[in-house]
Amino acid sequence: MTTTLTLRRPDDMHLHLRDGAMLQAVLPETSRHFARAIIMPNLVPPVVTGAQAAAYRDRILGAVPAGQRFAPLMTLYLTEETDAADVIAAHDSGLIHAVKLYPAGATTNSAAGVRDIARVQHVLDQMAEHGVPLCVHGEVTTSDIDIFDREAVFIDTVLDPLRRKTPGLRVVMEHITTADACAYLADAGPDLGATITTHHLMITRNHMLVGGIRPHYYCLPVAKRSTHRDALVALATSGATNVFLGTDSAPHLDSAKETACGCAGVFSATNTMSCLAEVFDGQDALPHLQAFTSENGASFYGLPLNEGTLTLQRGAPQPTPGKLPTPDGPLTIFDPGRPLHWQVV
Ligand code: DOR
Numbered sequence: 618m619t620t621t622l623t624l625r626r627p628d629d630m631h632l633h634l635r636d637g638a639m640l641q642a643v644l645p646e647t648s649r650h651f652a653r654a655i656i657m658p659n660l661v662p663p664v665v666t667g668a669q670a671a672a673y674r675d676r677i678l679g680a681v682p683a684g685q686r687f688a689p690l691m692t693l694y695l696t697e698e699t700d701a702a703d704v705i706a707a708h709d710s711g712l713i714h715a716v717k718l719y720p721a722g723a724t725t726n727s728a729a730g731v732r733d734i735a736r737v738q739h740v741l742d743q744m745a746e747h748g749v750p751l752c753v754h755g756e757v758t759t760s761d762i763d764i765f766d767r768e769a770v771f772i773d774t775v776l777d778p779l780r781r782k783t784p785g786l787r788v789v790m791e792h793i794t795t796a797d798a799c800a801y802l803a804d805a806g807p808d809l810g811a812t813i814t815t816h817h818l819m820i821t822r823n824h825m826l827v828g829g830i831r832p833h834y835y836c837l838p839v840a841k842r843s844t845h846r847d848a849l850v851a852l853a854t855s856g857a858t859n860v861f862l863g864t865d866s867a868p869h870l871d872s873a874k875e876t877a878c879g880c881a882g883v884f885s886a887t888n889t890m891s892c893l894a895e896v897f898d899g900q901d902a903l904p905h906l907q908a909f910t911s912e913n914g915a916s917f918y919g920l921p922l923n924e925g926t927l928t929l930q931r932g933a934p935q936p937t938p939g940k941l942p943t944p945d946g947p948l949t950i951f952d953p954g955r956p957l958h959w960q961v962v
């Protein structure tokens with residue numbers, strides 16, 4: 618049995634760091650293990666312009682603990698008012714690595730997102746021409762569509778038409794949660810990639826809803842039934858090169874989750890690598906973990922591979938870390954609901 622695993626230092630290709638005190642609290646949880654991360658722009662107000670991304674990047678770099686190295690890979694939040702020239706300039710300067718499409722109303726701080734895709738088509742055309750990737754939150758938001766169907770309907774009615782209309786646009790399907798998304802990805806060419814979160818590889822909707830409602834498993838897209846989780850695990854552990862880790866680690870204070878109308882988001886930065894080793898080990902797929910965490914994402918984004926390494930060891934199961942304190946109250950760390958044998962050493 619493998620008991621020690623050394624990986625190329627990983628990248629998190631979908632991360633929420635927030636700002637202010639929360640940023641200070643959560644950034645070390647990522648920078649301890651990860652060399653780089655694609656930083657989500659859904660702040661309040663959102664990161665829309667190159668100037669805003671540069672300022673946010675500086676605030677993130679200011680929060681990196683002494684002695685650690687961490688590179689934030691910035692993104693811009695697409696709105697119907699986005700200035701295409703500003704996007705291209707921010708990309709050409711190396712400041713931003715992608716633009717994020719939030720359908721308006723789809724998730725946390727998405728009110729400024731896109732209502733009508735036609736109104737951003739000129740930006741997408743410029744992005745295709747200049748090689749700027751589009752990261753997509755792939756859920757429709759119309760009230761007649763059941764929340765468990767939002768991703769599959771989005772693929773058919775929004776994503777596929779968008780890609781046909783914008784040849785050459787590089788697209789990342791973010792945090793996929795369905796067998797439908799896995800099948801769509803399998804049929805696509807090299808311009809399409811996908812991220813999968815740690816928690817969607819480990820939980821199903823039962824974790825959230827059976828035996829009481831468990832708000833710390835509530836995220837968007839919402840976890841689906843086990844057949845979908847199993848398809849995600851099969852894809853992530855397969856060695857496919859167009860799928861990579863994006864934790865979507867999304868901190869909300871416990872006070873904002875444990876309430877009558879709780880926020881969506883799972884905070885998994887702290888124990889993501891332990892969780893992933895458990896999942897890959899369970900599939901006898903540890904040799905494919907490095908591609909998922911440290912190679913495929915960098916290749917998709919045209920980045921060099923990281924130089925350093927990260928080592929995990931298998932031993933007796935450890936309790937999950939519990940809570941992370943912040944000045945405004947605690948934050949619950951993802952509990953995968955099963956023992957974790959692997960620990961970063
Ligand atoms: O669960 C989620 N939380 N999904 C998202 O798309 C956004 C995120 C957040 O920002 O809290």
Ligand code: ZN
Binds near residue numbers: 633657
């Ligand atoms: Zn996210």
